[in-house]
Amino acid sequence: MGWLFMESTGRFDSPQHYLDDQFTFRSERQQARVLRSEVVGQTYYAAVELTRAESVEVIGLVCLLDFNPAVPTGSWGYKDMDEAMGPNEAACPARILDLLTPTTAPYAIAWRERCRANLR
Numbered sequence: 001m002g003w004l005f006m007e008s009t010g011r012f013d014s015p016q017h018y019l020d021d022q023f024t025f026r027s028e029r030q031q032a033r034v035l036r037s038e039v040v041g042q043t044y045y046a047a048v049e050l051t052r053a054e055s056v057e058v059i060g061l062v063c064l065l066d067f068n069p070a071v072p073t074g075s076w077g078y079k080d081m082d083e084a085m086g087p088n089e090a091a092c093p094a095r096i097l098d099l100l101t102p103t104t105a106p107y108a109i110a111w112r113e114r115c116r117a118n119l120r
Contacts, residue, residue: 003066005077015067015076019044023061023080029053038093039065044078045092047099058101060111062087083108090114 012018020034023046030052037046044063049056060083067076081087083100086107092115103109 003064003077003079005066005075007075009076015039015065015078016044019046019063019078019080023048034061035099036096038096040091040093042066043089043091045089045096047096056101057103058099059083059103060092060096060100060108062089062092064089083111086111090118094119 009015009018012021016037016039020037024033025031030050033049033051035047035049035058037044039045042065044061044065046061046063047058048061049058062081062083064079065076066078068074084103084105084107090111094116097112097115100112103112
């Protein structure tokens with residue numbers, strides 16, 4: 001996937017709050033809810049609870065950001081991916097990692113391990 005750029009964060013006071021809202025939704029097949037998020041440098045990290053017909057899981061979400069923190073509601077962009085895509089960014093805070101449910105996805109496991117190693 002590519003990047004999505006926009007002129008402003010609209011009614012939200014920061015890219016983080018905009019993304020929290022975007023990744024909290026309900027559809028016919030699932031419901032998603034951001035449990036916790038944080039921006040570290042130019043990267044947004046979130047623990048997202050996904051509720052489907054017969055399962056609930058919490059996954060890691062990573063968004064690369066392009067914005068000027070001095071102008072928090074100005075022009076900005078993001079590129080989103082989940083942990084199963086094996087993001088290179090691995091500075092996810094422990095308080096987010098601690099919310100994630102167990103996974104068997106190899107790239108997600110490796111990403112979590114890199115994040116934990118960076119925290120040490």
